[in-house]
Amino acid sequence: MSSAASHATSSRPPASGAFGWLPIPAPLARLFKRFPLLTYPPNQLPARCPSPRNVATLYVFLSDRDALDGLPSYNPSCLRWQTFLKLAGVEFRVVSSNNHASPTGALPFLLPPLDPGNAAAHPPVPSNKLEQYAAERGASKVPDVPNPKLEAYESLLDFRIRNAWLYSLYLSRPNVDLLSRLYIAPVSKSRAVRTAVLYQLRHAAENEILRSMGVPAVDSRTLYAGAREAFEALSIVLGLEHWFFGASGPSLFDATVFSYTHLLLDDGLAWQDRRLVEIVKQFPNLVAHQGRIWQKFWGTTR
Known part of the structure; x- marks a missing residue:
C-alpha cells in the first residue's frame, strides 16, 4: 500500500455509530437508528427521605416501612441508642439493617453526615462510641448520673432482664x-432457610443465657423470678420521680429501661407468652416512665 493510500486510510473518519475504533455491524447500526438507546435519569428520593449528606444515619433492626416513618426498633439494644440520640437532640434518620451489614458485626451503628468541605469519608460510629458522639453533636445535654449504685442497677438490665427477654422472645414456644x-x-x-435461622437464633440465645448464669440448663421460672426482682428494684429506685436517680431529665439509663419496658408494653408486638409483660405491668411507675419518654421524644402514642 502506498504512503498516500495509507494516509487516506488512517485519516478516514470512523463509520457512523462506531464506538472508538470498533465499528458497529451494519445491521445493528440500522437497528439503533430506528430504535435509539435512551438513558433515563435516576429517580428522585422521596421528599420525606432526608439526604444522607445532611443527616446522620443510624442502622438498626427495623422493617423498611417502619424505618421510613422513623418508628422505634424492635430490638432493645437498637432502641436504647435510638432513644438516647433523641434525648441528646441528635438529628438522624434510621435505616433497616442487620448484623451482617455492621462493621463491628452488631447493631446499631451510625454513619455521620458528610461534611461538604471535607470529601473524606467519615468512619462509622459503633454503639460504644455513640454516647461520646451525642455529647459532641447533640443539641441537648443529657444529664450525668454519677450514682454509686448505678453499675449494680445496670447489671440488672444487662443480665436478669436481658436473660428473661432472650428466653421470652427466642425460646418460649408461644412467641x-x-x-x-x-x-x-x-x-x-425458603422454609429450609427459615428453619435453619430459627435453630441458630434459639441456639445462640440459649448459649448466652447459660453462659451468663453459669448453669447447665435454662429454667424459665428462675429467669422470670429474676426479672421480677430486677423490675421491682428499678421501681423502688425510681420511686415518685419522673427520671431515675432524681435527674433533671432522662439519661442513658432511662433510655435503657425504656428500651425494654416499651417493647414489652407495645401492643403492636402481640406477645403470646405474656409473663414478662405482666411483670412490668405490676409496677405502675415504670409504666408511667415508659409513657413519659414515649410522649416526650416520640411525639405520639400507639
Missing part, C-alpha cells in the same frame, strides 16, 4: 410467631 415476624421471615421465603 415463635413473633420471633418469626421480626427476625426470620425478613431473611428468606
Whole structure:
C-alpha cells in the first residue's frame, strides 16, 4: 500500500455509530437508528427521605416501612441508642439493617453526615462510641448520673432482664410467631432457610443465657423470678420521680429501661407468652416512665 493510500486510510473518519475504533455491524447500526438507546435519569428520593449528606444515619433492626416513618426498633439494644440520640437532640434518620451489614458485626451503628468541605469519608460510629458522639453533636445535654449504685442497677438490665427477654422472645414456644415476624421471615421465603435461622437464633440465645448464669440448663421460672426482682428494684429506685436517680431529665439509663419496658408494653408486638409483660405491668411507675419518654421524644402514642 502506498504512503498516500495509507494516509487516506488512517485519516478516514470512523463509520457512523462506531464506538472508538470498533465499528458497529451494519445491521445493528440500522437497528439503533430506528430504535435509539435512551438513558433515563435516576429517580428522585422521596421528599420525606432526608439526604444522607445532611443527616446522620443510624442502622438498626427495623422493617423498611417502619424505618421510613422513623418508628422505634424492635430490638432493645437498637432502641436504647435510638432513644438516647433523641434525648441528646441528635438529628438522624434510621435505616433497616442487620448484623451482617455492621462493621463491628452488631447493631446499631451510625454513619455521620458528610461534611461538604471535607470529601473524606467519615468512619462509622459503633454503639460504644455513640454516647461520646451525642455529647459532641447533640443539641441537648443529657444529664450525668454519677450514682454509686448505678453499675449494680445496670447489671440488672444487662443480665436478669436481658436473660428473661432472650428466653421470652427466642425460646418460649408461644412467641415463635413473633420471633418469626421480626427476625426470620425478613431473611428468606425458603422454609429450609427459615428453619435453619430459627435453630441458630434459639441456639445462640440459649448459649448466652447459660453462659451468663453459669448453669447447665435454662429454667424459665428462675429467669422470670429474676426479672421480677430486677423490675421491682428499678421501681423502688425510681420511686415518685419522673427520671431515675432524681435527674433533671432522662439519661442513658432511662433510655435503657425504656428500651425494654416499651417493647414489652407495645401492643403492636402481640406477645403470646405474656409473663414478662405482666411483670412490668405490676409496677405502675415504670409504666408511667415508659409513657413519659414515649410522649416526650416520640411525639405520639400507639
